[in-house]
Amino acid sequence: MSWEESFQSWGKPPGSTEQEMCDNAVRAIRKAVESSHALNLHNVTVFPQGSYYNRTNVRTDSDVDICVLCSDTIFFDLPSGKTASDFNITVPADYSFAEFKNDVESAMVGHFGRDKVKRGNKAFDIHENTYRVDADVVPCFDYKRFQDNGLTPKGTAFNQDRGGRVINWPDQNYRNGVGKNEATGRRFKSVVRILKHLRNDMDEAAIPAAKQISSFLIESLVWNVPNEGFGHGTLTADVRWTLAHLFNNTMNYEDCKDWTEVNDLKYLFLASDPRMVAQAHAFLSGAWDYVGFK
Numbered sequence: 001m002s003w004e005e006s007f008q009s010w011g012k013p014p015g016s017t018e019q020e021m022c023d024n025a026v027r028a029i030r031k032a033v034e035s036s037h038a039l040n041l042h043n044v045t046v047f048p049q050g051s052y053y054n055r056t057n058v059r060t061d062s063d064v065d066i067c068v069l070c071s072d073t074i075f076f077d078l079p080s081g082k083t084a085s086d087f088n089i090t091v092p093a094d095y096s097f098a099e100f101k102n103d104v105e106s107a108m109v110g111h112f113g114r115d116k117v118k119r120g121n122k123a124f125d126i127h128e129n130t131y132r133v134d135a136d137v138v139p140c141f142d143y144k145r146f147q148d149n150g151l152t153p154k155g156t157a158f159n160q161d162r163g164g165r166v167i168n169w170p171d172q173n174y175r176n177g178v179g180k181n182e183a184t185g186r187r188f189k190s191v192v193r194i195l196k197h198l199r200n201d202m203d204e205a206a207i208p209a210a211k212q213i214s215s216f217l218i219e220s221l222v223w224n225v226p227n228e229g230f231g232h233g234t235l236t237a238d239v240r241w242t243l244a245h246l247f248n249n250t251m252n253y254e255d256c257k258d259w260t261e262v263n264d265l266k267y268l269f270l271a272s273d274p275r276m277v278a279q280a281h282a283f284l285s286g287a288w289d290y291v292g293f294k
Contacts, residue, residue: 007235010197011190024132025064032111038103043071049170054177056192063134074142075157104139121161169263184230192222209286212279224259250281
């Protein structure tokens, strides 16, 4: 099989069987939440996020990322010099995140059984069965970034068990991904899937550069490729252009310091952590060589 044939296959979204098993996982988590008396006392919604929701998942990345969001309490950041009362925010909250995460755990264990639920630092792993895939269930609160200009981007956030807060922007990730996909003749998501497959192939071949590269990092790297890099006569040409552009611009931090995640609200690389740029560059170099581009 030629690389173009492989890329044509890899660029397609998962088939109907894989999609149905992902959908079943989402429905099962919703049922678990709806069965919880404690969670029914609060404004809680369940929705998929990540590569499954964005339709950039590939067959071997089979778990589904599911957000269980409580909107009764918010996490927030304020402009310098402002206080919570300036934005009519009451602190402390009546319902803490620790209580909420424990309630989500009880709901999952009550529905699936203790042996099927593993509590992690960030999320609960709900083990797969014959009709659904693994699910990573992430309890979250609403998050708002208040700004002096009056704009208030809204996302989700959660506290890790071992400390530290993680902020995500699932709606913005989805909208921006759809927009870029349409602007590139539906090539953006195809190239993302191809590079994810390529990463998995390289990992199976024990190529070290593929080991530390996350699915979301690949998606965000391709997000930063100009639209002119897509829409060539073949997918192989798109992949070649993408890898060349990303390789050249990750040689030095200064050339990629303004790159963002797909949400366009978080920088992809931080000056305080140069390892991530180096890891991305090594993967791109390894991918170029693995395909055999000249």
